[in-house]
Amino acid sequence: xxxxxxxxxxHLLNVNERFFLIDCGEGTxxxxxxxxxxxxxxxRIFISHIxxxxxxxxxxxxxxxxxxxxxxxxxxxxxxxIREMVLFYERYFGTEQSYRIKVHPLGYTxxxxxxxxxRMEVFSFPLKHRVPTCGFLxxxxxxxxxxxxxxxxxxxxxxxxxxxIKKGDDLVQSDGxxxxxxxxxxxxxxxxxxxxxxxxxxxxxxxxxxxEVDLLYHESTFSKDDEDLAAKTGHSxxxxxxxxxRICNARKLLLGHFSSRYKSTxxxxxxxxxxxxxxxxVNDGDVFEVERTRTENIPEE
Amino acid sequence: xxxxxxxxxxHLLNVNERFFLIDCGEGTxxxxxxxxxxxxxxxRIFISHIxxxxxxxxxxxxxxxxxxxxxxxxxxxxxxxIREMVLFYERYFGTEQSYRIKVHPLGYTxxxxxxxxxRMEVFSFPLKHRVPTCGFLxxxxxxxxxxxxxxxxxxxxxxxxxxxIKKGDDLVQSDGxxxxxxxxxxxxxxxxxxxxxxxxxxxxxxxxxxxEVDLLYHESTFSKDDEDLAAKTGHSxxxxxxxxxRICNARKLLLGHFSSRYKSTxxxxxxxxxxxxxxxxVNDGDVFEVERTRTENIPEE
Numbered sequence: 001x002x003x004x005x006x007x008x009x010x011h012l013l014n015v016n017e018r019f020f021l022i023d024c025g026e027g028t029x030x031x032x033x034x035x036x037x038x039x040x041x042x043x044r045i046f047i048s049h050i051x052x053x054x055x056x057x058x059x060x061x062x063x064x065x066x067x068x069x070x071x072x073x074x075x076x077x078x079x080x081x082i083r084e085m086v087l088f089y090e091r092y093f094g095t096e097q098s099y100r101i102k103v104h105p106l107g108y109t110x111x112x113x114x115x116x117x118x119r120m121e122v123f124s125f126p127l128k129h130r131v132p133t134c135g136f137l138x139x140x141x142x143x144x145x146x147x148x149x150x151x152x153x154x155x156x157x158x159x160x161x162x163x164x165i166k167k168g169d170d171l172v173q174s175d176g177x178x179x180x181x182x183x184x185x186x187x188x189x190x191x192x193x194x195x196x197x198x199x200x201x202x203x204x205x206x207x208x209x210x211x212e213v214d215l216l217y218h219e220s221t222f223s224k225d226d227e228d229l230a231a232k233t234g235h236s237x238x239x240x241x242x243x244x245x246r247i248c249n250a251r252k253l254l255l256g257h258f259s260s261r262y263k264s265t266x267x268x269x270x271x272x273x274x275x276x277x278x279x280x281x282v283n284d285g286d287v288f289e290v291e292r293t294r295t296e297n298i299p300e301e
Numbered sequence: 302x303x304x305x306x307x308x309x310x311x312h313l314l315n316v317n318e319r320f321f322l323i324d325c326g327e328g329t330x331x332x333x334x335x336x337x338x339x340x341x342x343x344x345r346i347f348i349s350h351i352x353x354x355x356x357x358x359x360x361x362x363x364x365x366x367x368x369x370x371x372x373x374x375x376x377x378x379x380x381x382x383i384r385e386m387v388l389f390y391e392r393y394f395g396t397e398q399s400y401r402i403k404v405h406p407l408g409y410t411x412x413x414x415x416x417x418x419x420r421m422e423v424f425s426f427p428l429k430h431r432v433p434t435c436g437f438l439x440x441x442x443x444x445x446x447x448x449x450x451x452x453x454x455x456x457x458x459x460x461x462x463x464x465x466i467k468k469g470d471d472l473v474q475s476d477g478x479x480x481x482x483x484x485x486x487x488x489x490x491x492x493x494x495x496x497x498x499x500x501x502x503x504x505x506x507x508x509x510x511x512x513e514v515d516l517l518y519h520e521s522t523f524s525k526d527d528e529d530l531a532a533k534t535g536h537s538x539x540x541x542x543x544x545x546x547r548i549c550n551a552r553k554l555l556l557g558h559f560s561s562r563y564k565s566t567x568x569x570x571x572x573x574x575x576x577x578x579x580x581x582x583v584n585d586g587d588v589f590e591v592e593r594t595r596t597e598n599i600p601e602e
Contacts, residue, residue: 001365004335008361026361027328034305052364052394056357060309060327063353064302081393088389092382093353 001053001260007031007284008053009257011217012042013138013194015120021045021061022136022196028057029064035285040068044115046122047078048198049133055082059089062101070099077114077124079132080105108132111209119143125209127200129234135200137210140191151184187296194290195250198257201231202240207247214290216245220255220281223262224271238268242275253279254288302354302561308332308585309354310558312518313343314439314495316421322346322362323437323497329358330365336586341369345416347423348379349499350434356383360390363402371400378415378425380433381406409433412510420444426510428501430535436501438511441492452485488597495591496551499558502532503541508548515591517546521556521582524563525572539569543576554580555589 002008008025012032019041021028032039039061047055055078065074076082083103090097104114108126115122119141124134144166152162157171165171171179195210198219210216221235230237236244238255245253253276258265265281272279280288303309309326313333320342322329333340340362348356356379366375377383384404391398405415409427416423420442425435445467453463458472466472472480496511499520511517522536531538537545539556546554554577559566566582573580581589 001368002331002334002361004331004337007331026358027331030303030305030308030328033303036305050393052360056361056364057327059353059360060303060357063357067302084389084393088385092351092385 002026003260005284006258006260008056009198010057011196012037015138015140018117018120019043020122020138023048023054023198024057024061025053026056026060029061031284040065040070042074043072044075045077046124046136046196047076047082048127048135048196049129049131050079050081051131051199054198055085058082058085059093062086062089063093066094066096066098073100073102075102075104075115077104077122078106106132106134108134111137116141123209125206127197127206128203129199129201133199135195135197135206137193137195137213139193140189142191143188145181145185145188148184148186151179155179155184157184187294189292190295192290192292195248197244199235201234202236202243204244204247206244210244210248210250212249214251215254215288216248216250216252217254217256217282218244219257220268220272221257221259223268226259238272238279239275242272242279245276245279250276251278251290252288254282255279256282303327304561306585307559307561309357310499311358312497313338316439316441319418319421320344321423321439324349324355324499325358325362326354327357327361330362332585341366341371343375344373345376346378347425347437347497348377348383349428349436349497350430350432351380351382352432352500355499356386359383359386360394363387363390364394367395367397367399374401374403376403376405376416378405378423379407407433407435409435412438417442424510426507428498428507429504430500430502434500436496436498436507438494438496438514440494441490443492444489446482446486446489449485449487452480456480456485458485488595490593491596493591493593496549498542498545500536502535503537503544505545505548507545511545511549511551513550515552516555516589517549517551517553518555518557518583519545520558521569521573522558522560524569527560527562539573539580540576543573543580546577546580551577552579552591553589555583556580557583 007027009023010025010028011022013020021042086101086103106124111123111125114124121139123137127133127135165184168181170181193213194215195213196217218241219236220238220241222230222237224237224239227237269281308328310324311326311329312323314321322343387402387404407425412424412426415425422440424438428434428436466485469482471482494514495516496514497518519542520537521539521542523531523538525538525540528538570582
C-alpha cells in the first residue's frame with residue numbers, strides 16, 4: 001500500500017535519452033510531473049504483473065498522453081490481461097484517442113528477448129510471485145570503438161573510413177602511410193545493464209541470468225524477521241534481496257517495495273548491507289546513474 | 302490534468318461523522334493518507350461522470366479497502382459505466398475481495414433523491430457537460446429542538462418525555478405543574494447544505510434547485526478570457542461559477558478544477574470575487590466547515 005511518503009511502484013529508465021517506464025502504480029504521472037519529467041518521451045512501458053500497485057497509474061497516464069495530443073505509438077509489454085485493460089480504457093476513456101497503443105504479452109516459461117534496437121536489448125525473465133510475474137533486464141549492446149577526437153582532427157579520415165576505424169580497421173592515408181587503429185580509438189564503453197525484480201519470492205535461480213548486472217533493483221518487502229510472511233505472500237526480505245545481489249556479483253543493489261508496516265527502512269537496509277554492502281534503500285524521486293567504464297584500461301600516455 | 306501541486310478531483314464530506322467521498326481522481330487514497338484520514342470510514346462514494354480525472358483513483362481505493370480487510374458493504378453512486386468498471390475491477394483485482402460493492406446508477410433527466418437516512422438527504426441533479434454528468438446536493442434534515450442542558454438537569458423528564466419535548470411538547474410534571482417548552486429547549490439548528498457542481502458548462506437553471514445553499518462548490522476551469530474554450534469543452538469560467546453562486550444566494554463559493562494552463566489561480570479568484578465576494582480558490586487538502594446557525598435567534602436572557 002502507498003504511504004504518505006511512498007507512492008506505489010514505477011521506475012523510469014533512461015538509456016541514452018531513450019526512456020522506458022517500468023511498472024506504473026497509481027500516481028505515476030503525478031510523480032513524473034513533480035520530478036519535472038516530460039513524460040511524452042516515454043514510448044515503451046513494461047508492466048511486471050497484474051497487481052494494482054504496479055499498474056493502477058496506467059489509465060491516468062494513457063489519458064494524459066491523449067490530452068497532450070500524443071501521436072507516437074505507445075508500446076506496452078505486460079501480462080495478457082493488459083490487453084483487456086487497454087481495451088477497457090479505449091472503450092470508456094479513449095474515444096478521442098490520438099495515438100495507437102500496442103500491447104506485447106509477456107511469456108513466463110523462460111528468459112525472452114522482448115525488445116531490441118541498435119544499441120540495447122530488453123529481456124523478460126520469470127519471477128516467483130502469486131500471479132505470473134516477470135522481471136526485466138535492460139542491456140546495452142557492445143559498443144563500437146570510440147574515436148580519439150584529437151587524432152580524427154589531425155588525420156581527417158572521411159565518413160567511410162570513420163565507420164571502418166570504429167570497427168577496428170587501421171587508416172590507410174592517401175600517401176600510403178598507415179595509422180594504426182590504436183592511435184585513432186579508445187576502447188569501447190563496457191555495456192551497462194539494469195535488472196528489475198519485483199515482485200518475487202527469494203529465487204537464487206535468478207543469479208545465472210543476472211550475472212554481473214551493474215544495477216540490480218530487487219524488491220525488499222519484508223524484514224528478515226518476517227521471512228515467513230515473505231514466503232507466504234511471494235515476496236522477499238531485504239536479506240534475501242541482498243543475497244541475490246551477492247550471488248549475481250551485482251555492482252549495486254537498490255531496495256524498494258517496502259511494506260507499509262515498517263515506519264523506517266533503516267533496519268531493512270542494515271540487514272541487507274550485512275550481506276551486500278553496496279545496497280541502497282530507495283525513496284521516491286531518487287536518481288541513480290550507472291557509470292560508464294571502458295572495456296579495458298587505457299594505458300597512461 | 303494534474304499538476305505538481307494539484308491532484309485530480311476528490312472531495313471528502315463529513316456530515317456529523319458520516320463520511321462521503323465525492324469523485325475519486327487518481328491519487329485520492331494517497332491524498333487521504335497524506336491528510337491523515339482513516340478512509341475505512343468511507344461507506345458511500347459519489348462519482349459525477351465517467352471522465353478519468355474524476356474516477357481513476359477508484360481502483361486503488363477499492364484495492365486498499367481490501368488490503369485493510371474491509372467488511373462493510375461499499376455503495377457507489379455513479380454513471381452506469383461504473384458497474385462495468387467495478388465488474389472489471391473484481392474480475393482482475395478483486396478475487397480475494399473481502400467486502401461487497403453495490404453500484405447505484407444515476408439518472409440524468411431531473412433532480413433525484415438518491416440517498417437518505419434519519420438526518421440527511423442526498424440529491425443528484427443533471428449538469429451540462431460533454432458526457433452525462435450529475436452534481437450532488439447534500440442536505441441535513443430539519444433537526445429537532447435542542448434540549449437546554451440546565452433545564453433537563455433541573456426537571457429530569459424521563460426518556461419518553463424528552464422525545465416529546467424535542468418535538469415541541471410542554472412537560473407535565475407528576476404534581477401537575479406544566480413547564481413550557483421554551484424553558485426546556487433551544488431552537489433547532491438550521492439544516493446545512495453542500496452542493497457539488499463539477500464538471501459543467503454555465504447553467505443558470507441550477508439556481509432554483511440550489512437556492513440558499515450554504516456551501517457551493519462549482520468548477521472554474523477557465524478564466525473569463527477563455528469562455529469560448531469553456532463553452533466548447535462543457536466547462537465554466539470562474540466568473541460563471543460566481544454568477545451561479547450569486548443567483549443561488551449561496552453563503553460561500555468554492556472554486557476548483559482549474560485548467561493546468563494557469564500558473565496561478567489568483568486571477569480567476571479575483572474575477573469571481575468581483576461577482577460574488579465570498580469566493581475561495583481551493584488547494585489540495587483545504588478544509589471548510591459549514592457553521593451551524595439556529596433557525597431563529599435566541600433572545601438574550
